[in-house]
Amino acid sequence: MPITEDLYRSYLASLLGGNDSSCKDVILSLISDETPLLRIYEDVITRSLYEVGYLWENNCISVASEHIATAITETCLSLLCQDLFRQPRINRTAMVACVASEYHQLGARIVADNMTNWGWDTLFLGAGSPAKDILAGLEQHRPETLILSMTIRSRIVELYDLLALIRHRMPSVHVLVGGQGLDAALWEKNNDFTSTHYLPTVPSLYNHLHQRPA
Amino acid sequence: MTPSAYTSLGQKLFHSSQGICIICTTDGTILELNPTAQKLLEGDASLKGSPFQRILFGPAAEQSITEHRTPNGNSCRLTFCTTALLPETFNCFFFDVEEKIIVWGEMNVDDYSKMEATIIRTTSQLGTLNREIARQNAKLEQIIGERNKLLGITAHDMRSPVANIQSIITLLLDHESEHLGPNGKQLLPIAQQECSSMLMLMQDLLDFSSIDAGQMRLTPVPCSLPKLIQQFLPALRMRGHTKDIDINYSKQDAETLIRIDTMRFKQVLENLIGNAIKFSKRNTTIHITLSYDDASSILTIRDEGQGIANNELTNIFEPFTRSSTVPTEGESSTGLGLAIVRKIIESHNGLISVSSVQGQGTTFTIHLPLDKHL
Structure with missing residues (x-):
C-alpha cells in the first residue's frame, strides 16, 4: 500500500484525536502490505511527530494532546518492532540512549529500530539514561557505536558533560549525536570531541554507518 | 472593582x-x-x-x-x-x-502534572520493554530453530545404525537361535524391543523438529472422514487386541467431505488410540465417535483409563510433557506424541481439546473444518 497524502492525513487526524485504534489499523495495514519499514518510520511516524511538535509550538494543540500523540506513537512502534529482530544480523552492535533527564525517547527509539532493521544489534537504553548507566553499558557490551539523542536544546550542557566523560573513559568508541534539540550550528559551536559526529536524520545516519568500515 | x-x-x-x-x-x-x-x-x-x-x-x-x-x-x-x-x-x-x-x-494541577508525568514515563518504559520482548522472542526463535535442526540431524543420523542393530538382532533370533545360549535367548528380544522404542523416539523427534520448524509438508486431499476412519480401524483394533481392549466406533450419518493429509491423520489416530491403549487396563473399551456441526467434523476418542489430573491437562500438548499417570503395562512413551498431534490438527486449521475425570477416563475432541466447496 503506498503511503498517500490521504492515508497520512487520516493517521495524523487519528493521532491528534487520541484515536489509538485507528492509528494502529493504519500501521497494521501498512505492515501487512509489506510497505518498507523505513518508509513507515519516515513518512508516517517521523513526519506526524514533527507535525505534532509544530502544532504544539504554535499553540494549536495542548501539551496534553502532544503527550497523547506520543503514547499512541509508542504503541505503533511496538507493532512495527515485532519483526525487526528476525532480520539477518550483520554482527555490528550499537547502543542508543537519551541524555539524562531527557524524557522524549521516540527519536532514539526510531533510530534504534531502523538500525535493527539494517541488521545491527541494538541496545536501547530508553529515556533519561543516567551517565553511569550509559558508561556501564559501554563497558559491558563494548558496542562499536554509541548514539545519543537530545530533543531539548537546553540539554546541550549535559550532552557535552556526558561526551567528555565518555571520551575520558572510553576514547575509542564511535559516538553519533542527533535529535530535535540539536542543529549543525549548535553542534559546531563548542564541539571539539574526536570521533564524534552530528547526524540530523535517519537517512544521513544510514549513509554515515554504511560508508564506515565495520 | x-x-x-x-x-x-x-x-x-x-x-x-x-x-x-x-x-x-x-x-x-x-x-x-x-x-x-x-x-x-x-x-x-x-x-x-x-x-x-x-x-x-x-x-x-x-x-x-x-x-x-x-x-x-x-x-x-x-x-x-x-x-x-x-x-x-x-x-x-x-x-x-x-x-x-x-x-x-x-x-488539582499538581495531581494532574504528577499523573501525566507518570503516564508518560510508564508508556516509555512499556515501549522499551515491549521492544526487549520482541528482541528476546527473536532470539528464542533462533535458538529453537537451531535446537530443531540439531534434533533432526541427530535423529536422522542415529536412525540407520539403530535400524541395522535391530535387523541384526532379528536375523540372530530368526536364523541363529539354536546357537544362542539361555542369556542370549532371554536378552536379545529385550534388545530388539529397545531398538523399536529408540526408532519410535527418533521418528517422533524427526516429526517434531520438522513440524516445529514449519517444515512439515502436508498433502491435503478431499476425503470422507467416516470412510477414512473405517479404513484405519482394523489396524487400530489389532493394537487393542494386545491388551484385550475393544474399540467401539459410532458415527452420525452424513456425507461430508473434508480436505486432509490422510497419512498425517492416520498418525493422529495412531497416537491418540495408542495412548488410550497404553493408559487403559485390560478388558476395557475405547470409544470413537464422529459427529458434525455446521462448520466442522467432531471426532472424539474416549478411553476408560486412569484419567489425568486437572492441573496436568493444561500442559498435556506441550512437547516432552509427561503426566503423572503411567502406562498400565510399562509401555514406552516419548513425550512428543500429543505435541505432534496438536501441530498436525492445527496445520489443518482444526482444534484439539482434552477433558478427563480421574478414575473414569480421558476424552480427546478434534474439530476439523468442513470444506464447503467440496
Whole structure:
C-alpha cells in the first residue's frame, strides 16, 4: 500500500484525536502490505511527530494532546518492532540512549529500530539514561557505536558533560549525536570531541554507518 | 472593582471557566450547573432537583452537602461521578450566597502534572520493554530453530545404525537361535524391543523438529472422514487386541467431505488410540465417535483409563510433557506424541481439546473444518 497524502492525513487526524485504534489499523495495514519499514518510520511516524511538535509550538494543540500523540506513537512502534529482530544480523552492535533527564525517547527509539532493521544489534537504553548507566553499558557490551539523542536544546550542557566523560573513559568508541534539540550550528559551536559526529536524520545516519568500515 | 464588575466577573467565570460550579439550596438540592459541570457530570437526564450527593462518588456519596461544607475560603476534596465513567476529584469550595450554597470545584494541577508525568514515563518504559520482548522472542526463535535442526540431524543420523542393530538382532533370533545360549535367548528380544522404542523416539523427534520448524509438508486431499476412519480401524483394533481392549466406533450419518493429509491423520489416530491403549487396563473399551456441526467434523476418542489430573491437562500438548499417570503395562512413551498431534490438527486449521475425570477416563475432541466447496 503506498503511503498517500490521504492515508497520512487520516493517521495524523487519528493521532491528534487520541484515536489509538485507528492509528494502529493504519500501521497494521501498512505492515501487512509489506510497505518498507523505513518508509513507515519516515513518512508516517517521523513526519506526524514533527507535525505534532509544530502544532504544539504554535499553540494549536495542548501539551496534553502532544503527550497523547506520543503514547499512541509508542504503541505503533511496538507493532512495527515485532519483526525487526528476525532480520539477518550483520554482527555490528550499537547502543542508543537519551541524555539524562531527557524524557522524549521516540527519536532514539526510531533510530534504534531502523538500525535493527539494517541488521545491527541494538541496545536501547530508553529515556533519561543516567551517565553511569550509559558508561556501564559501554563497558559491558563494548558496542562499536554509541548514539545519543537530545530533543531539548537546553540539554546541550549535559550532552557535552556526558561526551567528555565518555571520551575520558572510553576514547575509542564511535559516538553519533542527533535529535530535535540539536542543529549543525549548535553542534559546531563548542564541539571539539574526536570521533564524534552530528547526524540530523535517519537517512544521513544510514549513509554515515554504511560508508564506515565495520 | 464595583459590585457590578464583580457580578459580571462571576457570570463570566460561571459560564466560561473550566472549573465546575453547582448551585444548590441550603438542604443540598441542585438548582443549576455551569456548562463545564453539565458537560462533565450531567448525562442525558438533567440533574436539577437531584440531591447534591447523587453526583458524588465513593463514601462521600453517603453524606449530605451540609456534612461536606467547609467554612468560606477553605476547600475539601470531593470525587464526582462523570459521564465518561471515570471519577474525577475536585478541590471544592463552598460559598453561602443569597440563601443558596455555591459549590465551586477546581482540578488539582499538581495531581494532574504528577499523573501525566507518570503516564508518560510508564508508556516509555512499556515501549522499551515491549521492544526487549520482541528482541528476546527473536532470539528464542533462533535458538529453537537451531535446537530443531540439531534434533533432526541427530535423529536422522542415529536412525540407520539403530535400524541395522535391530535387523541384526532379528536375523540372530530368526536364523541363529539354536546357537544362542539361555542369556542370549532371554536378552536379545529385550534388545530388539529397545531398538523399536529408540526408532519410535527418533521418528517422533524427526516429526517434531520438522513440524516445529514449519517444515512439515502436508498433502491435503478431499476425503470422507467416516470412510477414512473405517479404513484405519482394523489396524487400530489389532493394537487393542494386545491388551484385550475393544474399540467401539459410532458415527452420525452424513456425507461430508473434508480436505486432509490422510497419512498425517492416520498418525493422529495412531497416537491418540495408542495412548488410550497404553493408559487403559485390560478388558476395557475405547470409544470413537464422529459427529458434525455446521462448520466442522467432531471426532472424539474416549478411553476408560486412569484419567489425568486437572492441573496436568493444561500442559498435556506441550512437547516432552509427561503426566503423572503411567502406562498400565510399562509401555514406552516419548513425550512428543500429543505435541505432534496438536501441530498436525492445527496445520489443518482444526482444534484439539482434552477433558478427563480421574478414575473414569480421558476424552480427546478434534474439530476439523468442513470444506464447503467440496
